[in-house]
Amino acid sequence: MEIARYDINKYSPRQMVVLPLVLLLLAGIVLGYTTLTTGLPLTPGIDFAGGTAVTAFTSDSRETIEATFAGYPLLSVGEGIGDGKYIQFGPMEDAQYRSLVELINERYPDAKIDQIGETFGKTLQGQAFLALSFSFIGMAVVVLIAFRNLVPAGAVVLSAFADIAITAGVMQVIGIPLSLGTTAALLMLIGYSVDSDILLTTRLLKRKGKLDEKLSGAFRTGIIMTTTTIAAIAAMWVVATAGQIQIISEIASVLLIGLFIDMMNTWMLNAGILKEYILRSGKK
Amino acid sequence: MNSETIINLVKDWRVALVLLLVIGSLIGIYLAPPSPEKGLEGNLQFGLDLQGGSWLQMEFQSVIVAYATDGSVGDLIENLQTSLEADVIQIDENHLEIRKTVSRAELEPLFAASDASIVTYQKGVSPFTADEVKRILSEKVNALGMQDARINLLTPTGSEYPQYVRIELAGVDMTTAQEIVGKQGLFEIRVQTTGNQTEHVLFGDQITSVGTPQRDFDGRWGVSFSLTDAGAQAFREAALSSGAVDNPNAHNLVMLLDNETVYSAPLDANLAAQLRSGPVRSLSASTGTGDSGLEDAMTLEIHLRAGALPVKVDIVGSGSVPAALGEQFKMTVVIAGLLALLTVGVVVYYRYREPAIVLPMLAINLAEIIILLGIARFIQQLDLAAIAGLIAVVGTGIDQLVIITDEVLHDGRVPSPNLYMKRYGRAFGIIAVAAATVFVAMLPLALMDLSTLRGFAIITILGVLIGVLVTRPAYGKIIMAILSK
Numbered sequence: 001m002e003i004a005r006y007d008i009n010k011y012s013p014r015q016m017v018v019l020p021l022v023l024l025l026l027a028g029i030v031l032g033y034t035t036l037t038t039g040l041p042l043t044p045g046i047d048f049a050g051g052t053a054v055t056a057f058t059s060d061s062r063e064t065i066e067a068t069f070a071g072y073p074l075l076s077v078g079e080g081i082g083d084g085k086y087i088q089f090g091p092m093e094d095a096q097y098r099s100l101v102e103l104i105n106e107r108y109p110d111a112k113i114d115q116i117g118e119t120f121g122k123t124l125q126g127q128a129f130l131a132l133s134f135s136f137i138g139m140a141v142v143v144l145i146a147f148r149n150l151v152p153a154g155a156v157v158l159s160a161f162a163d164i165a166i167t168a169g170v171m172q173v174i175g176i177p178l179s180l181g182t183t184a185a186l187l188m189l190i191g192y193s194v195d196s197d198i199l200l201t202t203r204l205l206k207r208k209g210k211l212d213e214k215l216s217g218a219f220r221t222g223i224i225m226t227t228t229t230i231a232a233i234a235a236m237w238v239v240a241t242a243g244q245i246q247i248i249s250e251i252a253s254v255l256l257i258g259l260f261i262d263m264m265n266t267w268m269l270n271a272g273i274l275k276e277y278i279l280r281s282g283k284k
Numbered sequence: 285m286n287s288e289t290i291i292n293l294v295k296d297w298r299v300a301l302v303l304l305l306v307i308g309s310l311i312g313i314y315l316a317p318p319s320p321e322k323g324l325e326g327n328l329q330f331g332l333d334l335q336g337g338s339w340l341q342m343e344f345q346s347v348i349v350a351y352a353t354d355g356s357v358g359d360l361i362e363n364l365q366t367s368l369e370a371d372v373i374q375i376d377e378n379h380l381e382i383r384k385t386v387s388r389a390e391l392e393p394l395f396a397a398s399d400a401s402i403v404t405y406q407k408g409v410s411p412f413t414a415d416e417v418k419r420i421l422s423e424k425v426n427a428l429g430m431q432d433a434r435i436n437l438l439t440p441t442g443s444e445y446p447q448y449v450r451i452e453l454a455g456v457d458m459t460t461a462q463e464i465v466g467k468q469g470l471f472e473i474r475v476q477t478t479g480n481q482t483e484h485v486l487f488g489d490q491i492t493s494v495g496t497p498q499r500d501f502d503g504r505w506g507v508s509f510s511l512t513d514a515g516a517q518a519f520r521e522a523a524l525s526s527g528a529v530d531n532p533n534a535h536n537l538v539m540l541l542d543n544e545t546v547y548s549a550p551l552d553a554n555l556a557a558q559l560r561s562g563p564v565r566s567l568s569a570s571t572g573t574g575d576s577g578l579e580d581a582m583t584l585e586i587h588l589r590a591g592a593l594p595v596k597v598d599i600v601g602s603g604s605v606p607a608a609l610g611e612q613f614k615m616t617v618v619i620a621g622l623l624a625l626l627t628v629g630v631v632v633y634y635r636y637r638e639p640a641i642v643l644p645m646l647a648i649n650l651a652e653i654i655i656l657l658g659i660a661r662f663i664q665q666l667d668l669a670a671i672a673g674l675i676a677v678v679g680t681g682i683d684q685l686v687i688i689t690d691e692v693l694h695d696g697r698v699p700s701p702n703l704y705m706k707r708y709g710r711a712f713g714i715i716a717v718a719a720a721t722v723f724v725a726m727l728p729l730a731l732m733d734l735s736t737l738r739g740f741a742i743i744t745i746l747g748v749l750i751g752v753l754v755t756r757p758a759y760g761k762i763i764m765a766i767l768s769k
Contacts, residue, residue, distance in 0.1 A: 113458065187726060248672045
């Protein structure tokens with residue numbers, strides 16, 4: 001594995017934190033710009049904006065589908081492996097929706113249809129925002145209690161925050177909308193990201209021995225941890241995407257992006273801050 | 285490992301507990317009660333997206349207002365009812381339920397006109413009304429012989445009042461689901477003429493409003509309802525011509541819903557007297573005293589509404605999955621799960637290259653999944669999101685086993701039991717903090733009524749708890765026994 005050959009002790013703390021901080025800044029710009037232009041940090045998916053999502057298995061081409069639904073607020077037609085299609089519509093009037101359902105039932109009788117009203121989507125948005133805030137605050141409290149030391153705990157919280165912010169930034173850039181599924185994935189990321197951060201902090205602060213050795217030991221364990229998680233999630237992503245299970249595919253893609261971002265944040269941002277902290281307190 | 289170590293291992297309470305729970309879970313899934321016809325699925329409950337069916341999410345068109353007034357509440361209610369043309373009900377000493385979607389700004393002048401003011405304003409209905417809606421919906425669904433229906437009232441986080449009702453019907457397509465929810469029965473009032481003969485008086489469309497069960501001065505429960513002018517006229521004529529006014533006891537008033545008698549009682553003497561002089565629009569049907577009277581009144585209220593809900597509802601979300609697609613999803617997630625377990629196995633093997641470590645790791649992970657499913661069978665239906673949670677748990681689970689293994693195997697040397705326990709303790713410390721964070725991070729999602737991702741959160745939390753409390757300690761024991769051979 002290439003990553004495992006990265007020598008974590010080769011760089012100074014300052015060098016280590018540069019890349020994550022730059023990315024965090026960029027993510028902040030992307031999310032900030034989106035908030036200014038649309039009022040939300042991420043483009044909302046159907047769950048939050050309202051609309052209709054259809055999963056159908058058909059050999060019809062994208063063009064045929066687009067032609068079929070030309071009279072409706074068609075947003076996108078996604079294609080999976082095999083004949084799976086994921087068709088999204090924007091919010092529409094009740095009568096139009098009913099005629100759409102009829103049309104779908106006629107053309108693709110075995111389709112899965114989900115519809116969310118526009119105002120209800122707004123309510124869901126508010127609830128998701130609440131969930132994210134509560135989760136983040138809860139996580140920060142647990143970490144603070146666990147370490148009872150401001151700098152290491154702060155580093156963990158900062159790197160978890162960077163995980164979410166940068167992942168959200170990447171989502172916005174590559175076009176993964178914010179939905180219930182991706183919100184759940186972001187929440188899960190809070191949990192995942194803290195895993196390796198805590199390993200790192202515990203190893204460095206509570207074990208005896210040379211800093212370099214402890215750091216590379218923690219790094220070895222940490223990388224294998226994240227790799228196993230990535231392996232499980234990747235398997236889930238591949239199968240769910242191929243099988244057109246949209247919600248699992250969404251959760252898995254955000255977790256995958258997040259786990260890679262987390263590797264960077266843990267072993268560069270968090271490790272960098274912690275190393276600087278230990279070096280400084282050692283000199284005293 | 286010889287048989288003696290295995291016996292000692294099984295005798296250890298941590299390992300024994302895992303074994304017990306795995307066996308218990310398998311019994312729960314397959315044998316209690318036995319379900320051979322379902323094959324591998326056993327008694328697991330699946331969500332709509334895996335078994336096929338439809339769901340409707342409806343929002344109550346109603347608001348709850350806390351008010352303050354120096355005047356009379358009765359007048360306030362009266363005024364609101366006339367100006368809003370909606371039912372207004374007092375749910376406790378300072379809250380009104382206004383059964384119409386109306387904004388606070390629209391309400392304020394109306395309250396001011398009655399010398400009252402709005403203290404708080406929230407969307408939703410009182411728990412009592414919400415329960416009634418739930419009861420009516422269940423009755424409709426049960427009447428059609430559908431057992432696999434779930435009806436849930438949903439209260440958004442931050443609000444005190446139920447604002448939505450979600451109904452899930454397995455094996456039913458969307459059109460049928462909407463029909464079931466919207467369907468109303470045929471309600472009719474007839475009057476007894478001679479003997480058992482009855483005569484038509486009016487149909488349910490002449491009923492303009494139905495009240496909630498209330499007690500009169502004698503302690504008898506009853507339900508009030510109002511008629512249209514035409515209905516009141518028809519009622520008066522029938523009462524006079526049938527002879528019910530002169531001899532109430534021989535001429536019962538009979539109420540029928542879909543041609544089945546749901547209520548039958550004589551005309552009250554007071555009412556008879558009133559009817560002589562003119563039509564009466566507001567009537568009340570009494571059902572008797574005590575709890576049974578109340579219960580009958582509640583049922584009668586539903587019947588009077590002929591299956592219509594007391595509050596208007598708007599469909600704000602809906603969806604359907606054909607059974608065949610659900611079946612296909614089921615296969616897909618099983619493949620996803622197995623593939624995840626397999627890839628994880630390959631990765632840890634690549635790292636340790638030691639079957640004696642990798643096999644217990646995978647076995648513990650599998651045990652965790654079985655226990656998780658065993659518990660989920662009782663508390664949580666498995667939908668697609670819950671399965672995603674399950675696979676995510678496989679990921680975290682292996683993570684933590686890696687922490688334990690690496691911590692214990694420090695420098696590749698096998699430590700003495702003393703040192704082992706110390707290191708294990710440290711590893712466990714890391715795991716416990718990590719588990720606490722996942723728990724806290726997922727908790728909001730698990731508690732929020734509105735998220736369809738409750739399953740995801742609950743499975744993740746359960747997985748983390750089972751891991752920390754049961755399977756990780758057992759793994760620590762097993763790996764020690766293996767390493768010290």
